[in-house]
Amino acid sequence: MATKDLSQYDTKSVPSAEKMRFGIVVAEWNLEVTSALAEGAVNTLKKHGASDENIKVKFVPGSFELPLGAQYFAEMDNIDAVLLLGCVIQGETRHFDFICDGVTKGTVDLNLKFNKPFVFGVLTTNTQQQALDRAGGKHGNKGDEAAVTAIKMVDLKQQFRKKAKRAGF
Numbered sequence: 001m002a003t004k005d006l007s008q009y010d011t012k013s014v015p016s017a018e019k020m021r022f023g024i025v026v027a028e029w030n031l032e033v034t035s036a037l038a039e040g041a042v043n044t045l046k047k048h049g050a051s052d053e054n055i056k057v058k059f060v061p062g063s064f065e066l067p068l069g070a071q072y073f074a075e076m077d078n079i080d081a082v083l084l085l086g087c088v089i090q091g092e093t094r095h096f097d098f099i100c101d102g103v104t105k106g107t108v109d110l111n112l113k114f115n116k117p118f119v120f121g122v123l124t125t126n127t128q129q130q131a132l133d134r135a136g137g138k139h140g141n142k143g144d145e146a147a148v149t150a151i152k153m154v155d156l157k158q159q160f161r162k163k164a165k166r167a168g169f
């Protein structure tokens, strides 16, 4: 099955991020990969109108800590969405499975707990090359995808809020 190019999208379908405020939590594990994800995410957010002062980046030790780092953003900052960026690469043991499971479930829980977008920008690969291919390589940059997702979900929430206000809720 052909792998989707993570950086290919219809730019016209992406709303303006001008007034949106983003937190980005980045795992330090596999930093060559995760820093490339963060660069792609920041560049894409700015490409669609987000300002430097509305994009805050923080680092955590590993992907397992991404949900807690994201929760700190949600609880201590006036943020519209949080991007969780990490790279988990299969090693010799089942540790990979538990990290991926933990960050995935933690991210889902945050979306529902805070009723705002927490975007899963975590690469879960068999090899480092697969990760590099998805962090600005031949398959694009998952950071770009995470940024577009965050913008669209913030806009969707704003649409529902406007509709509810018009209806008097």
Ligand SMILES: Nc1c(NC[C@H](O)[C@H](O)[C@H](O)CO)[nH]c(=O)[nH]c1=O
Pocket (backbone or CB within 6 Å): 027, 029, 030, 061, 062, 063, 064, 065, 086, 087, 088, 089, 090, 099
């Ligand atoms: N092996 C990888 C890790 N491992 C570290 C965990 O994420 C966590 O920091 C540790 O278990 C302490 O709680 N993290 C990654 O992001 N990527 C890996 O490939």
Ligand SMILES: CC(=O)[C@@H](O)COP(=O)(O)O
Pocket (backbone or CB within 6 Å): 088, 089, 090, 091, 092, 093, 094, 095, 096, 099
């Ligand atoms: C995903 C991991 O934790 C992994 O990189 C650690 O490697 P190993 O499973 O060989 O201990």
